[in-house]
Amino acid sequence: MKRVYVDELSQHVGSDVEIAGWLQIQRGNNKLRFLQVRDGSGIVQAIVAKSDVGEEMFETAKGVTQESSLRVRGTVNADDRAPGGYELIVKDLEIVGQSIDYPISPKEHGSTFLLDHRHLWLRSKKQHAVLRIRHEVIWAIRDFFNNRGFIGFDTPMFTPNAVEGTTDLFEAKYFDTIAFLSQSGQLYAEAGAMAHGRVYTFGPTFRAEKSKTRRHLTEFWMVEPEVAFMDLEGDMQLAEDMTMYVIERVLDKRRDELDMLERDVSKLEAVSGPFRRMHYDKAADILVKYAAEHPDEEGAPFTPGDDFGGRHESILTMNSDSPIMITHFPAEIKAFYMKRDPDEPDRALGFDMIGTEDAGELIGGSVREDSYDVLVSRIKEHSLPMEPFEWYLDLRRYGSVPHAGFGLGLERTVKWITGRDHLRECIPFPRMMYRMKP
Protein backbone atom coordinates (compact mmCIF):
# COMPACT_ATOMS: atom_id res chain seq x y z
CA MET A 1 0.00 0.00 0.00
CA LYS A 2 1.33 3.42 -0.95
CA ARG A 3 2.51 5.67 1.86
CA VAL A 4 1.45 9.26 1.25
CA TYR A 5 1.62 12.54 3.13
CA VAL A 6 -1.46 14.27 4.50
CA ASP A 7 -1.04 17.24 2.16
CA GLU A 8 -1.31 14.84 -0.81
CA LEU A 9 -4.59 13.21 0.26
CA SER A 10 -6.72 15.22 -2.17
CA GLN A 11 -5.02 13.32 -5.02
CA HIS A 12 -5.97 9.93 -3.57
CA VAL A 13 -9.72 10.14 -2.87
CA GLY A 14 -11.22 6.67 -3.11
CA SER A 15 -7.83 4.91 -2.95
CA ASP A 16 -6.29 2.93 -0.14
CA VAL A 17 -3.17 4.59 1.30
CA GLU A 18 -0.96 4.55 4.39
CA ILE A 19 -0.36 7.58 6.62
CA ALA A 20 2.53 7.43 9.06
CA GLY A 21 2.64 9.94 11.87
CA TRP A 22 1.73 10.78 15.44
CA LEU A 23 -1.58 10.90 17.24
CA GLN A 24 -2.45 14.46 18.15
CA ILE A 25 -5.63 13.57 20.04
CA GLN A 26 -8.53 11.17 19.71
CA ARG A 27 -12.22 11.41 20.46
CA GLY A 28 -15.21 9.18 20.00
CA ASN A 29 -17.24 6.49 21.69
CA ASN A 30 -17.24 2.78 22.22
CA LYS A 31 -17.91 1.92 18.59
CA LEU A 32 -16.41 4.81 16.61
CA ARG A 33 -13.13 6.63 17.20
CA PHE A 34 -11.77 9.80 15.58
CA LEU A 35 -7.97 9.87 15.57
CA GLN A 36 -6.28 13.15 14.61
CA VAL A 37 -3.07 12.01 12.95
CA ARG A 38 -0.27 14.48 12.25
CA ASP A 39 2.58 13.64 9.87
CA GLY A 40 4.40 16.97 9.54
CA SER A 41 2.72 17.96 6.31
CA GLY A 42 -0.71 18.25 7.88
CA ILE A 43 -3.33 16.67 10.09
CA VAL A 44 -5.94 14.15 9.01
CA GLN A 45 -8.81 12.56 10.87
CA ALA A 46 -8.61 8.78 10.81
CA ILE A 47 -11.91 7.05 11.54
CA VAL A 48 -11.89 3.68 13.22
CA ALA A 49 -15.27 1.89 13.34
CA LYS A 50 -15.57 -1.26 15.42
CA SER A 51 -17.81 -2.73 12.74
CA ASP A 52 -15.02 -2.26 10.16
CA VAL A 53 -11.93 -3.39 12.03
CA GLY A 54 -13.21 -5.83 14.64
CA GLU A 55 -12.99 -5.89 18.43
CA GLU A 56 -9.23 -6.37 18.79
CA MET A 57 -8.04 -3.62 16.46
CA PHE A 58 -10.69 -1.28 17.82
CA GLU A 59 -9.29 -1.73 21.31
CA THR A 60 -5.80 -1.08 19.95
CA ALA A 61 -7.05 2.16 18.41
CA LYS A 62 -8.68 3.23 21.67
CA GLY A 63 -5.37 2.66 23.43
CA VAL A 64 -3.34 4.96 21.18
CA THR A 65 -2.28 7.76 23.51
CA GLN A 66 -1.47 11.36 22.69
CA GLU A 67 1.71 11.64 20.57
CA SER A 68 2.12 7.89 20.08
CA SER A 69 3.49 7.22 16.61
CA LEU A 70 1.48 4.99 14.33
CA ARG A 71 0.73 3.84 10.82
CA VAL A 72 -2.86 3.90 9.66
CA ARG A 73 -4.01 2.31 6.42
CA GLY A 74 -7.38 2.82 4.82
CA THR A 75 -9.53 4.54 2.22
CA VAL A 76 -9.34 8.27 1.57
CA ASN A 77 -12.76 9.89 1.82
CA ALA A 78 -13.84 13.47 1.11
CA ASP A 79 -16.23 14.71 3.79
CA ASP A 80 -17.15 18.24 4.83
CA ARG A 81 -17.41 17.16 8.46
CA ALA A 82 -13.70 16.30 8.50
CA PRO A 83 -11.18 19.02 9.41
CA GLY A 84 -9.38 19.79 6.16
CA GLY A 85 -12.12 18.17 4.09
CA TYR A 86 -10.55 14.70 3.84
CA GLU A 87 -10.48 11.74 6.19
CA LEU A 88 -9.17 8.21 6.27
CA ILE A 89 -11.56 5.29 6.83
CA VAL A 90 -9.23 2.96 8.66
CA LYS A 91 -8.86 -0.71 7.72
CA ASP A 92 -5.60 -1.40 9.50
CA LEU A 93 -3.68 0.31 12.27
CA GLU A 94 -0.29 -0.26 13.83
CA ILE A 95 1.35 1.47 16.79
CA VAL A 96 5.01 2.22 16.08
CA GLY A 97 6.03 3.83 19.35
CA GLN A 98 3.79 4.21 22.37
CA SER A 99 3.78 7.60 24.15
CA ILE A 100 3.12 7.55 27.88
CA ASP A 101 2.07 10.62 29.88
CA TYR A 102 2.84 13.22 27.20
CA PRO A 103 3.45 16.40 29.18
CA ILE A 104 1.78 18.95 26.91
CA SER A 105 -1.99 18.70 27.16
CA PRO A 106 -4.43 20.31 24.72
CA LYS A 107 -5.17 23.02 27.27
CA GLU A 108 -3.27 26.19 28.08
CA HIS A 109 0.26 26.28 29.44
CA GLY A 110 2.64 28.93 30.66
CA SER A 111 5.65 30.05 28.68
CA THR A 112 8.18 28.64 31.15
CA PHE A 113 6.65 25.19 31.01
CA LEU A 114 6.43 25.26 27.22
CA LEU A 115 10.03 26.42 26.82
CA ASP A 116 11.23 23.69 29.18
CA HIS A 117 9.52 21.31 26.75
CA ARG A 118 10.52 23.12 23.58
CA HIS A 119 11.60 19.84 21.96
CA LEU A 120 7.97 18.67 22.24
CA TRP A 121 6.28 22.07 21.94
CA LEU A 122 7.62 22.18 18.36
CA ARG A 123 4.97 19.58 17.47
CA SER A 124 2.05 21.85 18.31
CA LYS A 125 0.12 23.51 15.50
CA LYS A 126 1.12 27.12 16.06
CA GLN A 127 4.80 26.41 16.57
CA HIS A 128 4.70 24.22 13.47
CA ALA A 129 3.18 27.13 11.51
CA VAL A 130 5.70 29.69 12.78
CA LEU A 131 8.68 27.56 11.80
CA ARG A 132 7.24 26.85 8.36
CA ILE A 133 6.96 30.61 7.85
CA ARG A 134 10.54 31.00 9.10
CA HIS A 135 11.59 28.48 6.46
CA GLU A 136 9.73 30.46 3.79
CA VAL A 137 11.34 33.72 4.89
CA ILE A 138 14.81 32.15 4.73
CA TRP A 139 14.29 30.84 1.21
CA ALA A 140 12.63 34.02 0.03
CA ILE A 141 15.70 35.95 1.17
CA ARG A 142 18.08 33.54 -0.52
CA ASP A 143 16.05 33.57 -3.73
CA PHE A 144 15.84 37.35 -3.69
CA PHE A 145 19.61 37.76 -3.54
CA ASN A 146 20.30 34.90 -5.89
CA ASN A 147 17.93 36.42 -8.47
CA ARG A 148 19.87 39.68 -8.23
CA GLY A 149 23.29 38.20 -8.86
CA PHE A 150 24.47 38.05 -5.26
CA ILE A 151 26.82 35.36 -4.06
CA GLY A 152 26.20 33.60 -0.77
CA PHE A 153 29.36 34.27 1.21
CA ASP A 154 29.71 32.41 4.50
CA THR A 155 31.69 34.20 7.17
CA PRO A 156 33.35 32.64 10.25
CA MET A 157 31.73 32.13 13.63
CA PHE A 158 35.09 32.15 15.44
CA THR A 159 36.61 35.61 15.22
CA PRO A 160 39.65 37.22 16.79
CA ASN A 161 38.12 40.66 17.24
CA ALA A 162 34.95 42.64 17.90
CA VAL A 163 33.05 44.28 15.07
CA GLU A 164 31.58 46.88 17.37
CA GLY A 165 33.58 47.44 20.51
CA THR A 166 30.55 48.35 22.58
CA THR A 167 28.74 45.03 22.39
CA ASP A 168 29.49 42.18 24.73
CA LEU A 169 30.91 39.09 23.11
CA PHE A 170 30.92 35.44 24.03
CA GLU A 171 34.36 33.99 24.54
CA ALA A 172 35.37 30.50 23.55
CA LYS A 173 38.53 28.59 24.34
CA TYR A 174 40.45 28.23 21.10
CA PHE A 175 43.38 25.92 21.78
CA ASP A 176 45.86 28.03 23.74
CA THR A 177 44.17 31.34 22.97
CA ILE A 178 40.63 32.71 23.01
CA ALA A 179 38.19 33.38 20.21
CA PHE A 180 35.02 35.42 20.17
CA LEU A 181 31.78 34.17 18.70
CA SER A 182 30.83 36.39 15.81
CA GLN A 183 28.41 39.22 16.44
CA SER A 184 28.27 40.09 12.73
CA GLY A 185 29.67 38.83 9.48
CA GLN A 186 29.82 42.30 8.02
CA LEU A 187 33.56 43.00 8.05
CA TYR A 188 34.23 39.73 6.27
CA ALA A 189 31.34 40.41 3.88
CA GLU A 190 33.06 43.65 2.93
CA ALA A 191 36.08 41.59 1.85
CA GLY A 192 33.66 39.40 -0.12
CA ALA A 193 32.11 42.40 -1.83
CA MET A 194 35.57 43.49 -3.02
CA ALA A 195 35.94 40.06 -4.65
CA HIS A 196 32.42 39.40 -5.94
CA GLY A 197 30.77 42.81 -6.10
CA ARG A 198 27.55 41.65 -4.46
CA VAL A 199 27.52 39.19 -1.56
CA TYR A 200 25.38 38.27 1.40
CA THR A 201 26.11 36.38 4.56
CA PHE A 202 23.43 34.39 6.33
CA GLY A 203 24.25 32.76 9.60
CA PRO A 204 23.98 32.77 13.36
CA THR A 205 25.33 35.65 15.38
CA PHE A 206 26.01 35.83 19.10
CA ARG A 207 25.61 38.68 21.52
CA ALA A 208 26.28 38.43 25.22
CA GLU A 209 24.06 41.38 26.04
CA LYS A 210 22.22 41.02 29.30
CA SER A 211 18.91 41.74 27.65
CA LYS A 212 15.87 39.84 28.79
CA THR A 213 13.09 41.14 26.63
CA ARG A 214 10.79 39.78 23.98
CA ARG A 215 13.02 41.39 21.35
CA HIS A 216 16.31 39.71 22.26
CA LEU A 217 18.06 36.40 21.86
CA THR A 218 21.71 35.71 22.61
CA GLU A 219 21.95 33.60 19.44
CA PHE A 220 20.07 34.78 16.40
CA TRP A 221 20.31 34.64 12.62
CA MET A 222 21.23 37.61 10.52
CA VAL A 223 21.28 38.32 6.79
CA GLU A 224 23.91 40.81 5.73
CA PRO A 225 24.23 41.90 2.09
CA GLU A 226 27.24 43.98 1.12
CA VAL A 227 27.55 45.73 -2.25
CA ALA A 228 30.52 47.50 -3.83
CA PHE A 229 29.86 50.92 -5.36
CA MET A 230 26.47 51.28 -3.63
CA ASP A 231 25.30 54.47 -1.92
CA LEU A 232 22.82 55.08 0.90
CA GLU A 233 19.76 55.39 -1.32
CA GLY A 234 20.72 52.20 -3.15
CA ASP A 235 21.14 50.46 0.19
CA MET A 236 17.70 51.54 1.40
CA GLN A 237 16.11 50.54 -1.89
CA LEU A 238 17.70 47.11 -1.62
CA ALA A 239 16.33 46.72 1.92
CA GLU A 240 12.89 47.79 0.80
CA ASP A 241 12.84 45.52 -2.24
CA MET A 242 13.95 42.55 -0.14
CA THR A 243 11.33 43.24 2.51
CA MET A 244 8.56 43.48 -0.08
CA TYR A 245 9.73 40.28 -1.76
CA VAL A 246 9.65 38.40 1.54
CA ILE A 247 6.21 39.71 2.54
CA GLU A 248 4.69 38.88 -0.85
CA ARG A 249 6.27 35.43 -0.88
CA VAL A 250 4.88 34.53 2.55
CA LEU A 251 1.43 35.87 1.64
CA ASP A 252 1.55 33.78 -1.52
CA LYS A 253 2.92 30.51 -0.12
CA ARG A 254 2.02 30.42 3.58
CA ARG A 255 -1.60 31.53 3.79
CA ASP A 256 -2.62 28.43 5.74
CA GLU A 257 0.07 29.00 8.34
CA LEU A 258 -0.86 32.68 8.74
CA ASP A 259 -4.49 31.63 9.20
CA MET A 260 -3.48 29.04 11.79
CA LEU A 261 -1.73 31.82 13.70
CA GLU A 262 -4.80 34.05 13.34
CA ARG A 263 -2.56 36.69 11.80
CA ASP A 264 -4.37 39.76 10.49
CA VAL A 265 -3.09 39.41 6.93
CA SER A 266 -4.62 42.74 5.90
CA LYS A 267 -1.77 44.37 7.85
CA LEU A 268 0.75 42.51 5.69
CA GLU A 269 -1.19 43.16 2.48
CA ALA A 270 -1.12 46.88 3.31
CA VAL A 271 2.67 46.97 3.31
CA SER A 272 3.86 48.70 0.14
CA GLY A 273 6.73 50.74 -1.24
CA PRO A 274 8.18 53.21 -1.30
CA PHE A 275 8.85 53.05 2.42
CA ARG A 276 9.02 56.46 4.01
CA ARG A 277 12.55 57.88 4.48
CA MET A 278 12.88 60.19 7.45
CA HIS A 279 15.84 62.25 8.67
CA TYR A 280 16.77 61.62 12.30
CA ASP A 281 16.06 65.29 13.15
CA LYS A 282 12.51 64.97 11.83
CA ALA A 283 11.97 61.79 13.85
CA ALA A 284 13.39 63.53 16.92
CA ASP A 285 10.93 66.41 16.42
CA ILE A 286 8.02 63.97 16.25
CA LEU A 287 9.16 62.23 19.43
CA VAL A 288 9.68 65.45 21.36
CA LYS A 289 6.25 66.68 20.31
CA TYR A 290 4.63 63.38 21.19
CA ALA A 291 6.26 63.34 24.61
CA ALA A 292 4.97 66.86 25.28
CA GLU A 293 1.44 65.78 24.39
CA HIS A 294 1.67 62.60 26.48
CA PRO A 295 3.53 63.72 29.61
CA ASP A 296 2.55 60.71 31.69
CA GLU A 297 3.49 58.02 29.21
CA GLU A 298 6.32 55.76 30.28
CA GLY A 299 9.14 55.50 27.76
CA ALA A 300 7.92 58.48 25.74
CA PRO A 301 10.33 61.22 26.92
CA PHE A 302 13.06 61.74 24.36
CA THR A 303 16.27 63.73 24.26
CA PRO A 304 17.47 64.66 20.75
CA GLY A 305 20.84 63.07 20.14
CA ASP A 306 19.90 59.82 21.86
CA ASP A 307 19.18 56.50 20.21
CA PHE A 308 15.58 55.31 20.09
CA GLY A 309 14.07 53.03 22.69
CA GLY A 310 11.44 50.42 21.93
CA ARG A 311 8.59 52.79 22.71
CA HIS A 312 10.04 55.47 20.42
CA GLU A 313 10.14 53.07 17.49
CA SER A 314 6.48 52.24 18.04
CA ILE A 315 5.52 55.91 18.20
CA LEU A 316 7.26 56.66 14.89
CA THR A 317 5.40 53.89 13.05
CA MET A 318 2.04 54.03 14.82
CA ASN A 319 0.26 55.69 11.89
CA SER A 320 2.14 53.89 9.14
CA ASP A 321 1.09 50.86 7.07
CA SER A 322 4.66 50.21 5.99
CA PRO A 323 8.08 50.21 7.65
CA ILE A 324 9.90 53.51 7.82
CA MET A 325 13.58 54.24 7.40
CA ILE A 326 15.32 56.68 9.69
CA THR A 327 18.54 58.17 8.29
CA HIS A 328 21.34 60.42 9.53
CA PHE A 329 21.66 59.29 13.12
CA PRO A 330 24.25 61.17 15.18
CA ALA A 331 27.55 59.55 14.27
CA GLU A 332 28.71 59.18 17.87
CA ILE A 333 25.94 56.68 18.71
CA LYS A 334 26.74 54.55 15.66
CA ALA A 335 29.51 52.07 14.84
CA PHE A 336 33.02 53.11 13.90
CA TYR A 337 32.85 51.74 10.36
CA MET A 338 29.99 53.97 9.22
CA LYS A 339 30.84 56.73 6.77
CA ARG A 340 29.72 60.23 7.67
CA ASP A 341 27.63 62.45 5.46
CA PRO A 342 29.94 65.06 3.83
CA ASP A 343 27.09 67.60 4.10
CA GLU A 344 26.46 66.83 7.79
CA PRO A 345 29.78 65.65 9.21
CA ASP A 346 28.27 64.79 12.59
CA ARG A 347 25.81 62.35 11.00
CA ALA A 348 26.24 58.76 9.86
CA LEU A 349 25.31 57.75 6.31
CA GLY A 350 23.17 54.96 7.66
CA PHE A 351 19.59 53.98 8.32
CA ASP A 352 17.43 51.91 10.61
CA MET A 353 14.32 50.27 9.18
CA ILE A 354 11.56 50.08 11.75
CA GLY A 355 8.69 47.67 11.22
CA THR A 356 5.00 48.34 11.78
CA GLU A 357 2.86 46.95 14.61
CA ASP A 358 5.58 47.47 17.24
CA ALA A 359 7.97 45.19 15.34
CA GLY A 360 10.89 47.45 16.24
CA GLU A 361 14.19 47.69 14.39
CA LEU A 362 14.30 45.05 11.67
CA ILE A 363 17.26 46.34 9.66
CA GLY A 364 20.28 48.50 10.32
CA GLY A 365 22.38 49.55 7.35
CA SER A 366 25.02 52.03 6.31
CA VAL A 367 27.56 53.23 3.83
CA ARG A 368 30.96 52.07 5.07
CA GLU A 369 33.90 54.37 5.61
CA ASP A 370 36.13 53.79 2.59
CA SER A 371 38.99 56.16 3.40
CA TYR A 372 42.01 54.50 4.99
CA ASP A 373 43.03 57.58 6.97
CA VAL A 374 39.55 58.28 8.30
CA LEU A 375 38.98 54.65 9.25
CA VAL A 376 42.24 54.56 11.20
CA SER A 377 41.22 57.63 13.15
CA ARG A 378 37.77 56.13 13.85
CA ILE A 379 39.30 52.96 15.24
CA LYS A 380 41.46 55.10 17.52
CA GLU A 381 38.49 57.23 18.58
CA HIS A 382 36.59 54.11 19.61
CA SER A 383 39.64 52.88 21.58
CA LEU A 384 39.80 49.70 19.52
CA PRO A 385 43.08 47.81 19.06
CA MET A 386 44.59 48.41 15.62
CA GLU A 387 46.28 45.08 15.04
CA PRO A 388 43.15 42.88 14.62
CA PHE A 389 41.85 45.33 12.04
CA GLU A 390 44.93 45.33 9.80
CA TRP A 391 43.35 42.93 7.32
CA TYR A 392 40.21 45.10 7.27
CA LEU A 393 42.34 48.17 6.61
CA ASP A 394 43.88 46.32 3.67
CA LEU A 395 40.49 46.59 1.97
CA ARG A 396 41.08 50.38 2.03
CA ARG A 397 44.75 50.10 1.03
CA TYR A 398 44.16 48.05 -2.10
CA GLY A 399 41.48 49.50 -4.34
CA SER A 400 39.03 50.91 -1.85
CA VAL A 401 35.59 51.74 -3.23
CA PRO A 402 32.39 53.24 -1.83
CA HIS A 403 30.23 50.42 -0.59
CA ALA A 404 27.26 49.76 1.64
CA GLY A 405 25.21 47.02 3.19
CA PHE A 406 22.77 46.20 5.92
CA GLY A 407 21.88 43.55 8.47
CA LEU A 408 18.43 42.08 8.92
CA GLY A 409 17.44 40.16 12.03
CA LEU A 410 15.76 36.99 10.82
CA GLU A 411 13.81 36.22 14.00
CA ARG A 412 12.59 39.80 14.33
CA THR A 413 11.33 39.61 10.76
CA VAL A 414 9.61 36.28 11.43
CA LYS A 415 8.08 37.74 14.60
CA TRP A 416 6.75 40.70 12.66
CA ILE A 417 5.29 38.61 9.83
CA THR A 418 3.78 35.95 12.09
CA GLY A 419 2.55 38.44 14.67
CA ARG A 420 4.02 36.45 17.57
CA ASP A 421 4.56 38.11 20.94
CA HIS A 422 7.96 36.57 21.58
CA LEU A 423 11.12 36.25 19.55
CA ARG A 424 11.74 32.92 21.28
CA GLU A 425 8.94 31.27 19.29
CA CYS A 426 10.59 32.30 16.02
CA ILE A 427 13.62 29.98 16.22
CA PRO A 428 13.54 26.23 16.93
CA PHE A 429 15.63 26.35 20.10
CA PRO A 430 15.93 29.87 21.51
CA ARG A 431 19.01 30.91 23.45
CA MET A 432 18.41 33.61 26.01
CA MET A 433 20.17 35.11 28.97
CA TYR A 434 18.51 32.73 31.41
CA ARG A 435 17.78 29.83 29.11
CA MET A 436 20.12 27.49 27.28
CA LYS A 437 18.02 24.30 27.59
CA PRO A 438 16.86 22.14 25.96
Next chain:
RNA sequence: UCCCCAGUAGCUCAAUUGGCAGAGCGGAUGACUGUUAAUCAUCAGGUUCGCGGUUCAAGUCCGUGCUGGGGAGCCA
Protein backbone atom coordinates in the same frame (compact mmCIF):
# COMPACT_ATOMS: atom_id res chain seq x y z
C1' U B 1 23.85 46.45 36.52
C1' C B 2 18.96 48.51 37.91
C1' C B 3 13.35 48.49 38.42
C1' C B 4 8.63 45.68 38.65
C1' C B 5 6.02 40.92 39.05
C1' A B 6 5.47 35.71 40.11
C1' G B 7 6.45 30.66 42.49
C1' U B 8 0.01 26.19 45.63
C1' A B 9 -1.84 18.86 42.29
C1' G B 10 1.31 16.73 35.86
C1' C B 11 -0.72 21.79 33.66
C1' U B 12 -3.65 26.62 34.29
C1' C B 13 -5.24 28.90 38.50
C1' A B 14 -8.43 29.93 43.25
C1' A B 15 -8.25 30.06 48.63
C1' U B 16 -12.37 36.46 52.08
C1' U B 17 -9.41 39.92 58.00
C1' G B 18 -4.02 35.05 59.40
C1' G B 19 -8.63 30.08 60.83
C1' C B 20 -10.24 22.36 57.77
C1' A B 21 -5.72 22.56 50.78
C1' G B 22 -9.90 23.70 46.29
C1' A B 23 -11.61 23.86 40.97
C1' G B 24 -11.01 23.15 35.74
C1' C B 25 -7.98 20.61 32.39
C1' G B 26 -4.83 16.29 31.89
C1' G B 27 -4.54 10.80 33.71
C1' A B 28 -7.18 6.00 35.07
C1' U B 29 -11.96 3.27 34.90
C1' G B 30 -16.92 2.95 32.84
C1' A B 31 -21.27 4.72 29.26
C1' C B 32 -22.47 6.44 24.30
C1' U B 33 -21.84 5.00 16.02
C1' G B 34 -19.96 11.60 13.19
C1' U B 35 -16.58 13.60 17.11
C1' U B 36 -14.50 19.04 16.14
C1' A B 37 -10.67 21.71 23.00
C1' A B 38 -16.74 15.83 22.32
C1' U B 39 -20.16 14.87 26.47
C1' C B 40 -21.59 12.31 31.19
C1' A B 41 -20.25 9.39 35.81
C1' U B 42 -16.53 7.57 39.31
C1' C B 43 -11.46 7.47 41.16
C1' A B 44 -6.38 8.73 42.06
C1' G B 45 -3.38 12.95 42.58
C1' G B 46 -0.07 18.08 47.63
C1' U B 47 7.46 19.06 50.99
C1' U B 48 1.81 25.55 49.08
C1' C B 49 10.10 27.11 45.92
C1' G B 50 14.18 26.66 50.23
C1' C B 51 15.76 28.51 55.08
C1' G B 52 14.70 31.48 59.37
C1' G B 53 11.15 34.50 62.21
C1' U B 54 6.22 36.54 64.32
C1' U B 55 1.64 33.96 66.12
C1' C B 56 -2.73 29.74 69.82
C1' A B 57 -2.72 29.24 64.41
C1' A B 58 1.07 31.04 58.21
C1' G B 59 -0.33 29.28 51.31
C1' U B 60 -1.44 34.23 53.45
C1' C B 61 2.59 38.57 57.59
C1' C B 62 8.25 39.79 58.18
C1' G B 63 13.52 38.71 56.79
C1' U B 64 16.69 36.14 53.53
C1' G B 65 18.10 33.02 49.52
C1' C B 66 16.92 30.49 44.89
C1' U B 67 14.38 30.06 40.26
C1' G B 68 11.64 32.22 36.47
C1' G B 69 8.88 36.20 33.78
C1' G B 70 8.43 41.43 31.97
C1' G B 71 10.99 46.00 31.23
C1' A B 72 15.26 49.78 31.29
C1' G B 73 20.10 50.24 29.58
C1' C B 74 22.24 47.88 24.99
C1' C B 75 20.83 46.02 20.43
C1' A B 76 18.96 42.89 15.10
